[in-house]
Amino acid sequence: MTTDDLLARHRAVLPSWMPLYYDEPIELVSGAGRRVTDAQGRTYLDFFGGVLTNMIGYDIPEIRDAVERQLRTGIVHSSTLYLIRQQVELAEKVARLSGIPDARVFFTNSGTEANEAALLMATNHRRSHQVLAVRNSYHGRSYAAMGVTGNRGWSASPLNPLQVAWLHSGERLRGLLSRLDADEQVDAAVEDLREVLATQTAGDVAALIAEPIQGVGGFVHPPDGLFAAWKKVLDETGILFIADEVQTGWGRTGEHLWGYQAHGVTPDLLTFAKGIGNGFALAGVVGRAEVLESVPAISFSTFGGNPVSTAAGNAVLDYLLDHDLQANAARTGAILADGLRAAVADLDCVADVRGKGLMLAVEFVRPGGSEPDPARTARAFEACRAGGLLVGKGGLYGNVLRMGPPLTLTEDEAREGLDILVDAIRTAAEVPA
The missing domain is CATH 3.40.640.10 (Type I PLP-dependent aspartate aminotransferase-like (Major domain))
Structure with a gap:
């Protein structure tokens, strides 16, 4: 079965107000640790965890x-x-x-x-x-x-x-x-x-x-x-x-x-x-x-x-x-927050990097003001996926990237995700408003 077949079947029987992420929606078929794999065999680092739900990650033996x-x-x-x-x-x-x-x-x-x-x-x-x-x-x-x-x-x-x-x-x-x-x-x-x-x-x-x-x-x-x-x-x-x-x-x-x-x-x-x-x-x-x-x-x-x-x-x-995952959230969250703030400080399309621990957000605006920029947000969102990272979207105006990784995130995975995030944000920033 192809993803396209499943997408057509989805649209035929499920309501239109139940949204799907991405221009080309994906089906997740397996997971381990902080990574998931789609039906096409591509593996992603998951920074959204089923909307902050897969808190310990995937395929955890104890659970x-x-x-x-x-x-x-x-x-x-x-x-x-x-x-x-x-x-x-x-x-x-x-x-x-x-x-x-x-x-x-x-x-x-x-x-x-x-x-x-x-x-x-x-x-x-x-x-x-x-x-x-x-x-x-x-x-x-x-x-x-x-x-x-x-x-x-x-x-x-x-x-x-x-x-x-x-x-x-x-x-x-x-x-x-x-x-x-x-x-x-x-x-x-x-x-x-x-x-x-x-x-x-x-x-x-x-x-x-x-x-x-x-x-x-x-x-x-x-x-x-x-x-x-x-x-x-x-x-x-x-x-x-x-x-x-x-x-x-x-x-x-x-x-x-x-x-x-x-x-x-x-x-x-x-x-x-x-x-x-x-x-x-x-x-x-x-x-x-x-x-x-x-x-x-x-x-x-x-x-x-x-x-x-x-x-x-x-x-x-x-x-x-x-496993004191609260302390791990503080430690790995700081890697992400500090790294993001330093990497995007020069971008006038990023109005804010905020949050606590492993609950972080990046808000996009039109350069030179505070007008929300959902289009640029969508470009960064798609660029994250293209780079192998799953994140979320949100905010009243749909102009916020949301990150809520599993609390088991390692420091190496935090740095890996940070690199993808920064590249995606900069790719979105290069497109004229």
Whole structure:
């Protein structure tokens, strides 16, 4: 079967709004370590990891063995009506590592479901459907999760079950707060929060949901400390804080296990997904017991926390901690970030190299200003693929290259990927605007 045959079949039966990467889409057929191979036999260094999901890499023996052991029992699914040892063991680890006192854990299949569950819990606990969210955010594709998504390219419906009031993001290139230094930006964001509460809400707000680093939004993040400053205001009236750690969790930022920890604050609820399953469908919400226990009726997730996925999750988390992958993310991320900043400092089409650890972005603009340049971004994106490197795209205007390599990335692989990235960016920069 040729890739062209598969592409035609894809277009015949799948919706047009489900995009495919690259002018000539590729089918990935095998993987090992940080590399994947397509149906044509070409191998790539993977710097996007299935959208930051293959966090440990591909074909990892410890994870494969854990899944195979569970499969050999014959119990792939039993439902949460029965005790699931792997689920309990993983919940114990997540609760302990969350930093949230007296924590409870509810498992789902995806980050979207985790955020939906967190919103359900918060609105029930506070008896209010009013929610604060952040501009340029993304929280998922279900009804309420879309309602708190502040990125029009990812908001598939104008309808919303929640009453949402919007706060300024950590955008550093555009917008009112971008003109301020870090301390001034925090002060202005707090003032904005107070004004939003006073003018756009009825007072009994349920929660604020925010990503420590905005994933789909192009790895935009606010100054460290902003969440703590926000939470001081929230605590005055008991408004809950939900940290969406779907992309930032598990040590990816290099600084901490969770993105929220850079702000010196503890959330009431924390959502996680993607990397914890390393490709197996696994996600969830962890939070204060009194908040999780506020669901007033029977509720469960048919496949959430199933024996196979949680077997994988336990193996992933053990591997991550045993190999100190957080420190590796800091080390290899610094090679990429420092190398990129030095190599593209003279290019006026690159407005920013940002991020933390192995969560890095390059933003392209039209030379001489801050106008987004998605066309140049697309050229750099295709040039990376031509050079043997897979990266992602994002940002509100589609003008950001996103890198989220597996946390097992080696220093040599970081330098190899850096060389390809720099060549691709310079190739894109040479084309007239």
